[in-house]
Amino acid sequence: MSEHVHTEKCNTLLGDLSDYIDGNLQAEICAQIEEHMKTCDNCRVVVNTLRKTVELYEHCNDNVELSGDVKERLFAKLDLKDYLPSPNITDANK
Amino acid sequence: MKIGNFLEGKNIQVSERDESDFLTALKQGDRQAFARLVDETSTQIYRTARQILGDEQDAEDVLQETYMKALKALPTFEGRSSLSTWLHRIAVNEALMLIRKRKTPMVSVDDTQPFDSEEESTGMEIVDFCCLPENELLTSESRKFMDDAIQRLPENLKTVFVLRDLEGMSIQETSEVMQITENNVKTRLLRARLRLRQELAEYYAEKVEKEKSK
Numbered sequence: 001m002s003e004h005v006h007t008e009k010c011n012t013l014l015g016d017l018s019d020y021i022d023g024n025l026q027a028e029i030c031a032q033i034e035e036h037m038k039t040c041d042n043c044r045v046v047v048n049t050l051r052k053t054v055e056l057y058e059h060c061n062d063n064v065e066l067s068g069d070v071k072e073r074l075f076a077k078l079d080l081k082d083y084l085p086s087p088n089i090t091d092a093n094k
Numbered sequence: 095m096k097i098g099n100f101l102e103g104k105n106i107q108v109s110e111r112d113e114s115d116f117l118t119a120l121k122q123g124d125r126q127a128f129a130r131l132v133d134e135t136s137t138q139i140y141r142t143a144r145q146i147l148g149d150e151q152d153a154e155d156v157l158q159e160t161y162m163k164a165l166k167a168l169p170t171f172e173g174r175s176s177l178s179t180w181l182h183r184i185a186v187n188e189a190l191m192l193i194r195k196r197k198t199p200m201v202s203v204d205d206t207q208p209f210d211s212e213e214e215s216t217g218m219e220i221v222d223f224c225c226l227p228e229n230e231l232l233t234s235e236s237r238k239f240m241d242d243a244i245q246r247l248p249e250n251l252k253t254v255f256v257l258r259d260l261e262g263m264s265i266q267e268t269s270e271v272m273q274i275t276e277n278n279v280k281t282r283l284l285r286a287r288l289r290l291r292q293e294l295a296e297y298y299a300e301k302v303e304k305e306k307s308k
Contacts, residue, residue, distance in 0.1 A: 018284040045222045046291070052224045052231075053291040054259055059232060060240050061260040064144050066137040070154050074136060075129070077158045078165065083129030 009036060010043055021051045117177075120168050128168075132161055135178060138261060139185045145256040146189040148245040156192060160185040175270045182263075182271045186253055193249060218288075223298035230301055243293040247286055254279055255286035 013033050019025040020033055037044040068087060075084040119127035139160055144153035163184050171180065223231070244252060257268045258279070265283075269276045 014288075015284070018280060018287060042218075042220050045220050046218055048224045049222065049295060050287055050291045053287060053294055056231060056294070057240060057244075057255075057259055057290070060237055061141065061145070064141045066140045070140065070157070071136060073154070074132065074158055074161065078128075078132065078161055080125065080129045080132065083126055083133075085133055 010040065013043065014046075017047060017050055021047065021054065117171075117173065120177075121171060123169070128165065131164075131177065135181055136161070138178070139181055142182060142256055142261055143185050143189050145244060145260055146186065146249075146253055147192065148241070152189075152192055156185055156188045159188050163188070176267075179263075179267050179270050182257065182261075183273070186257075186271055190249060190253070219292055219295035219299065221295040221299045221302050223295060223302055226298060226301055226305060230305075231298070236297070239297050240290075240294070243290055243297075246293070247289060251282050251286035251289065254282040255290070258283050259287070 013036055016025055016029055016033065020030060025033075033047070037047060072081075072084060075081050116127055116130075120131060136157060140153055140157045143156040143160075144150060147153050147156065160181060164181055167184075171177070175183075244255070247255065253272060254268055257263045257271055258265065263271070265276050265279050268283075269279045272279065
């Protein structure tokens, strides 16, 4: 494992990385980042792993679901029990 | 058209007329319309609260409180933001209030500068964990580590990361929920992502070494 000590150039580009990986950056600045990455392996790894980090978290979030019990208690608290959709109807609508 | 303007992110096709009728019914206290709103948005609201608080019971409390408050405030809802954004704003405020009540000091960071610490701007672990196979990256242990890493973020970074990257809100929607500028959202988002990337680089370092020696 190595440690990347950024140069001034790296730091300037780092400020735009979120917009870069989200595809929201002006073409000119994208080109500058891509040019810099050709000669700076460490920055290339930082960009790629930053993008991977966001992707991994997107997968992770699929795990958090609202259970039927929590939903039932929510509807009861709001006095909406009569309107609680049956699990079958909910599934059918998905 | 989606309920879109009001319930962004929900995959339901309705006409503008339906959308307007739905909002009118909600504002007039129609129970069936409110039940539909709860049914269609509660998973997202629960998930947001769960990710900010890191605790299922607290998330359920915030979920219930959010809709209790929404029910009272709906008659005065002006529609300047979508219903989904509005509900998220209530939920985020409730979650942050709960954290304050826990008596653990809230940690926040200065978001006027993209980098204000030596740690973030100079020393970065360079571990190319992209090379690891998916089944190594997403084990139940690593998922737990990733969950815990979110909880180690300062509150103001964590909330932006949860809304933008986990809930998939736009920068503009996130700024509306947080009531901060879009530039501040971008700054916080970058810092949150960099911190999490750093944590994952340290976490996966050993696995990367093993993979290289194969």
